[in-house]
Amino acid sequence: MDCVKLFIEKALYPAMELKKGNRVRTYLAELQNTQTAEPDALHALQAERLKKLLHACADGVPAYRGLLTHEAIDEDPFVALRALPVLEKRTFRESPERYLNENYDASARIANTTGGSTGAPMQFYMDRFSVEHYEAARWRGMSWWGVTPGSRSVMLWGNPIELSQNEQKKARLKERYLKNRVVLSAYEMTPERAGEYIAFLNRYQPEYFYGYAGAIETFARLLAPRRDELHLKRLKVVVSTSETLHDAQRELISGVFGCPVANEYGARDAGILAFQCPCGKLHMVPENVLLELVDPVTHEPVRTGNSGLVVTTDLNNLAQPRLRFLLGDTATLSDEACTCGLGLPVMQSIDGREDAIFKLPDGRLIHGVFSTQLAKHYPSIEQIQLVQHDAAHAELFIVSTGAQPGEIASYARQVRDVLQGVELTVREVADIPKTGSGKTRYAIREFPL
Numbered sequence: 497m498d499c500v501k502l503f504i505e506k507a508l509y510p511a512m513e514l515k516k517g518n519r520v521r522t523y524l525a526e527l528q529n530t531q532t533a534e535p536d537a538l539h540a541l542q543a544e545r546l547k548k549l550l551h552a553c554a555d556g557v558p559a560y561r562g563l564l565t566h567e568a569i570d571e572d573p574f575v576a577l578r579a580l581p582v583l584e585k586r587t588f589r590e591s592p593e594r595y596l597n598e599n600y601d602a603s604a605r606i607a608n609t610t611g612g613s614t615g616a617p618m619q620f621y622m623d624r625f626s627v628e629h630y631e632a633a634r635w636r637g638m639s640w641w642g643v644t645p646g647s648r649s650v651m652l653w654g655n656p657i658e659l660s661q662n663e664q665k666k667a668r669l670k671e672r673y674l675k676n677r678v679v680l681s682a683y684e685m686t687p688e689r690a691g692e693y694i695a696f697l698n699r700y701q702p703e704y705f706y707g708y709a710g711a712i713e714t715f716a717r718l719l720a721p722r723r724d725e726l727h728l729k730r731l732k733v734v735v736s737t738s739e740t741l742h743d744a745q746r747e748l749i750s751g752v753f754g755c756p757v758a759n760e761y762g763a764r765d766a767g768i769l770a771f772q773c774p775c776g777k778l779h780m781v782p783e784n785v786l787l788e789l790v791d792p793v794t795h796e797p798v799r800t801g802n803s804g805l806v807v808t809t810d811l812n813n814l815a816q817p818r819l820r821f822l823l824g825d826t827a828t829l830s831d832e833a834c835t836c837g838l839g840l841p842v843m844q845s846i847d848g849r850e851d852a853i854f855k856l857p858d859g860r861l862i863h864g865v866f867s868t869q870l871a872k873h874y875p876s877i878e879q880i881q882l883v884q885h886d887a888a889h890a891e892l893f894i895v896s897t898g899a900q901p902g903e904i905a906s907y908a909r910q911v912r913d914v915l916q917g918v919e920l921t922v923r924e925v926a927d928i929p930k931t932g933s934g935k936t937r938y939a940i941r942e943f944p945l
Contacts, residue, residue: 500676504646508674521645523632530783531636533839538782545811546573546786553817556599559591560819577786582795582807582820585618592620595816605815609872610764620765623815630767633781634760637771640836641733641758643704648730649677650700652707652715677702682711683914685861690718694725701730705753709739714861716752723752731755737762738865740846761846763823766808770843777832779840784811788820789829801844803828854884854941857917864939867892870910874903881928882911883940884918891921893928 512518530541550573554564560580568576588595596605605621635645643649651671671677678700680693693715705712712734719726734749737760746757759778761770769785770778780787789804790797798804806825810818830844854862867882876899884890892911894904908922 498646498648498676500673501644501646501648504674504676505644509645518628520628520631520635523629524635524639527632527636527781527783528639531779531838531840535839535841538839538841542782542786542811543573545783546577546809549809549811549814549817550576550819552597552599552814553819556597557595557817558598559594560817577809577819578788578797580820582790582805582822583818584822585824588620588818588821589618592816595818596621597814597817600815608764618765620818621816622813625814626767626810626812629784629812630762633768633784634762634771636781637758637760637768637773637779638704638735640771640773641704641735641756643732646676647703648701649704649706650697650702651677651679652682652705652711653679677706680715682708683862683866685711685714685718686859687718690722693719694722698725698727701728703730703732705731705734706737707735708865709736709741709745712736712749713745716749718861720748720752726753728753728755733758735760759846761827761843763808763825765818766810766821766823769806769808770846773834773836773838775834775836777830777834777836778843778846779834779838780843782841785809786811789827792826800829800831803845854882854890854915854918854939855887855943856915857887862914864941866914867911868938870907870914874899874907876900876903877907879928879938881938881940883942885942887943888917888919889921890915890918891923893923893925895925895928 509518509521513521530538533541547569550564550569551566553560554566554569555561563580564576568579600623604623606623606627608620608622610618610620635643638644638647668679671679678696707715731753733755734753734757736745736749736757741757741759749757756774758774759770759772760768761778762768767784768781769787770780772778786809788797788807788809789802790807792805795805803826806823806827807820808823809820825846827846828844830842832842832844834842854864856862864882867880871877871880874896876896877894878897879895881893882890883893892908894907896904904922904924908920912918912920
């Protein structure tokens, strides 16, 4: 019996609901109720929530005051929304205060920062209502695989390397006993520790894995030669997030861990956008997010089946609404129904979110996301790109504004501390070229592992 799971689901969650008003399980039940609704019912629900959001923007958000009228919203909220230009991250960064809802209780705002998957971390505000809906959407997707909020898990993620050792210990205890999960660092993975990893997994017996696609792939490669020693009797699914999951990666991961691989698509500043069901389809979350695809040049809507830039409107965030927000990813929608019986719309494919795994001279493998996590602590750094040419040489390109003396050098020193043994050349530049999809890659490895 998993006592921690029992504690979380039978004691911790009810206590949080009673004492703190946590409503994640309430929203989860609502989402599970609407997931089999007919398209017309989902459209009506979306219209109702969009109308409420747009009225709030028309009254209280300076960036939208004058662009939206109550008459137009009441007539057709979808038409009113699409009359607005898409909101680029650059525009939002220039004056984020203009997107704050002046009629919203400032004390209820929750500050957050993106992970910087495009090399440019961004600060924004959410509210508890939207945060709990994000969590509910994730758990709905997990539930399709038999996973519940208390299920034991292993997260292959970035440890908070900026924390002290004592703070990291507290974080590990919190993860273990309040979330029933163990976090394995995506920064350092070595073949020499394969036996240690296998012994831990066989003893811990997780119900699911969760982590970066590239990091999970690397972890699977380390364990593949000793696959026969793994005995994961409870493992139901490996959930890949934050990056594009390629077919070859899925095949490798599934083969090593002996279970299906599910793809989750989300963003810290947009919530869960799609989750893969056991039938293989990526189902979107229309109850929480209105998702559009637009042409990269004209920003006009693209036809279903064509690739386009992902534009999101969070239907729940009234603290700092961002209407038609341009994420920077590309995707393709589908009009095919899924045999699983869910009525949720389907996303055909996801592009982008290509991270890099760096290889150090001593053979250690480090996930490139560390570079953006460190950059979040330097407000003057707008964008970075870390390029590893070979195991011994790398270049760090930095776009900054108003950097204090020694600030860039301090950031570069932290990057060097992680990339031990790699000669790092730092270049301050005015701009970092984008890829063909319009995205700036923050980490590039130019040689095979």
